[in-house]
Amino acid sequence: MSPGTETETPDVAKKTPLLEIKDLHVKVEGKNILRGIDLTVKAGEVHAVMGPNGSGKSTLAHVLAGREGYEVIKGGVRFAGSDLLDMAPEERAREGLFLAFQYPVEIPGVGGMNFLKSALNVVRKHRGLPELDAMDFLTLAREKMRLLEIDEKLIQRAVNVGFSGGEKKRNEVFQMAMLEPKLAVLDETDSGLDIDALKTVANGVNSMRSPDRAIILITHYQRLLDYVVPDKVHVLAHGRIAKSGGRKLALELEKKGYGAFGQSDASVAA
């Protein structure tokens, strides 16, 4: 899985980048958080965006997903050939952008199954696919749950209500598997997980790898990358991509920490 031109197939999807971020500057509450991000992700690739706390990792994830309160002051983002920043959050989702949240919110009273079925059908409708009825949905959900080793009871409960940290993250990965996005952004999905949960998450991500899909792993630690081998690794510091490289860069970071990038709030190793 080494990145490079020699492994690329002359696939059309591969030629046009799925995601193209150019000179992106973003302000949050008047503070400049992103100061000129350039990042190109092609279909079929897995990118890891690493960086210390406060480097702008989560801001990047939220801007891509269309969260309010993030002011783009310069630059642009193209997604699958369209201007991403022009689209409403739900349009981005329907177009195939998925964000696995760092802190998935609880929605009392809304059953997980009902929630996911509605979301899936909205997305399917958008893609010109027929909507799934309850039986078909359940069959599909069970299949994915088995694959991801997720307890079936999870979707019988209200969305994220009373879930443990690990259950919330697994649920995010499960939703990703169900919605089959073109681009999945995982915002620190690995943080706070024990080794079993981490493996489940990694498993889920690996099962999602496909020539038509790109994945961005936003992470503080390199340990997830022991299980999900990225094509490219980027180090984010002070709102910019300070360095890009291959898998080795992550290992290097594990040894040296983020100090070399002028931010050293924590060690990279788990």
Add this chain to the structure above:
Amino acid sequence: MAVGSDTAKTIESATGGDYKYGFVTEIDMDFAPRGLNEDIVRFISAKKNEPDWLLEWRLKSYRRWLTMTEPRWARVRYATIDYQDSYYYAAPKPKELLNSLDEVDPELLRTYEKLGIPLDEQKQLAGVAVDAVFDSVSVATTYKEKLAEEGIVFCSFSEAVQTHPELVRRYLGSVVPYSDNFYATLNSAVFSDGSFVYIPRGVRCPMELSTYFRINAENTGQFERTLIIADAGSYVSYLEGCTAPMRDENQLHAAVVELVALDDAQIKYSTVQNWYPGDKDGKGGIFNFVTKRGACRGVNSKISWTQIETGSAITWKYPSCILQGDNSVGEFYSVAVTNNHQQADTGTKMIHIGKNTRSTIITKGISAGKGQNTYRGQVKILPGAAGARNYTQCDALLIGDECGGHTIPYIEVRNPTAHVEHEATTSKISDDQLFYCMQRGLSAEDAISMIVNGFCKQVLMELPMEFAVEAQKLLDISLEGSVG
């Protein structure tokens, strides 16, 4: 029919044949002049050919009403109502029939469509001439024949006055006395029509009784009067509601509903109220000032109120239970929605008189826009109500930051063996929740609908199946435009 014949005589002696007819001739039209006085009360009574005792009851109510003042304790604000500037009687005006749906207000049609009302029914509701595909009259008739086999009386209130005067006389005002409160007293003086139900001893009413057909057929006015009597061991489920928003010009709706449950009888009363709520700026809309009360007179009797209140500019309504019979049960399940400038002050009263009486109160108040939503409820345990229990749960959901949700419980316990529980929560649909849903592809409106329906599930479950679906759609419609 002793009462009936007595009444006929009394009418003649008391009113004098020619006064009555003279009066009618004098007016000789289908509506009474604006304003309210004793003549208007007499006119209404005469129009309905009512027995003398009923006229006297109306007059007694009217005189009492003159001495009363409007209650102002509710947490609602509105301009003073000029009671002399209203019409108190108007015969159903035949609606001008339109030729096709093209002539109907498109917004109205859009709403019908959302409610999933079939096209023919849409035409019927909108006042378009239809052929006999959907014939509510014949449906109503088949209904009546089937019910009559069981001895069930289900008819308009006016009809019951003529056909079952003894029942009406015995129970009218026995739960909500003529002097009860300003609006109920006004209603007692000028009530137009409503429903009457009598379920004989031991009969389980084989179908849900609904005002639906009748309202469409007869166009009942603003002062409805409903009386339901469930004789010993009987059961009835009654549905009250309109399936479509009525663009009603009338400002004030002051209805009275009385329920009587005798030994081992059960009454389930469900309401979906969707009167015109006024426009986005709070102009227009119905003032819904309603008195609903049920008496569990017999032992082991049960009265259950379920209401979905999405309409009206102002709702002032406290469907209550008087738990008189030992072991009787009262229930109140409510969803009240206020959006834009709507105000609701609604709740219940559970008056525990008998031993081991039990009551449950579950209310869900949803506020959006500039809406104000108040739960006001009283739980009263009287000294004789040994072993009484009450459980109350009041939940408020806020959408946006300009609305309000309020909970005002009054709890009065005079028996040391009683158990009373009160729980209340307030929550807000957070931006985080909305964003999470939108990130999964749902629109903000779908997200709100999902969260609101989840919030109301406990109450919606109490509704008969087809009503629940309708109620859910109504919730969506009433909350339209509450975000973004």
